[in-house]
Amino acid sequence: MDRLPHEKGFHVSWDQLHRDARALAWRLQDARPEAGWRAVVAITRGGMAPAMIVARELDIRTVDTISVKSYNHQTQAEPRIIKSPDMEMVGDGSGVLVVDDLVDTGRTLEVVKAAMPKAHIATVYAKPQGRPQVDTFITEVSQDTWIFFPWDMALQYVKPYHGADD
Numbered sequence: 001m002d003r004l005p006h007e008k009g010f011h012v013s014w015d016q017l018h019r020d021a022r023a024l025a026w027r028l029q030d031a032r033p034e035a036g037w038r039a040v041v042a043i044t045r046g047g048m049a050p051a052m053i054v055a056r057e058l059d060i061r062t063v064d065t066i067s068v069k070s071y072n073h074q075t076q077a078e079p080r081i082i083k084s085p086d087m088e089m090v091g092d093g094s095g096v097l098v099v100d101d102l103v104d105t106g107r108t109l110e111v112v113k114a115a116m117p118k119a120h121i122a123t124v125y126a127k128p129q130g131r132p133q134v135d136t137f138i139t140e141v142s143q144d145t146w147i148f149f150p151w152d153m154a155l156q157y158v159k160p161y162h163g164a165d166d
């Protein structure tokens with residue numbers, strides 16, 4: 001599928017991210033296997049903040065990371081694993097929760113799922129193209145939306161409306 005230009009922006013504050021990651025945790029509690037979740041694997045870097053919140057809510061103490069790099073700013077390149085989790089612990093992924101901030105095209109998750117085929121994949125946000133790769137998510141945004149996370153933003157002055165044309 002051709003990539004759409006990102007015409008819209010969806011700006012997420014820390015507070016909103018915290019609420020949405022908590023909502024994800026509550027949904028994942030209902031989806032847990034009988035023996036509970038064994039571990040959380042965060043997809044770095046964006047998955048680390050949501051993974052910490054999910055692990056805290058669900059009292060999961062085993063937390064590992066997989067590092068997949070696919071974007072330079074808004075330009076996508078071939079995703080590649082830069083760092084794997086402890087595969088002896090993860091196994092085929094059964095009982096393991098993989099957490100990322102979002103799925104866009106789904107190419108990052110394709111790589112992750114190849115490494116851990118039985119893992120449960122959870123993202124906070126999802127775009128339609130990548131949605132089939134995800135087992136649990138909270139909020140869907142359109143494909144032409146770029147999601148801006150709090151770690152990529154800063155508070156700044158905005159001109160008052162009445163002076164906008166001055």
Ligand SMILES: O=P(O)(O)OC[C@H]1O[C@H](OP(=O)(O)OP(=O)(O)O)[C@H](O)[C@@H]1O
Binds near residue numbers: 046047100
């Ligand atoms: O579904 P996809 O089209 O593959 O895109 C989604 C991935 O892209 C971003 O990560 P990025 O590679 O930019 O790295 P980062 O998390 O370190 O910012 C985002 O955090 C997801 O991991």
Ligand SMILES: O=c1[nH]c(=O)c2nc[nH]c2[nH]1
Binds near residue numbers: 145146
């Ligand atoms: O910060 C981000 N926002 C996005 O919408 C996105 N899609 C892929 N990678 C992304 N990173």
Ligand SMILES: [Mg+2]
Binds near residue numbers: 043044100
């Ligand atoms: Mg990422």
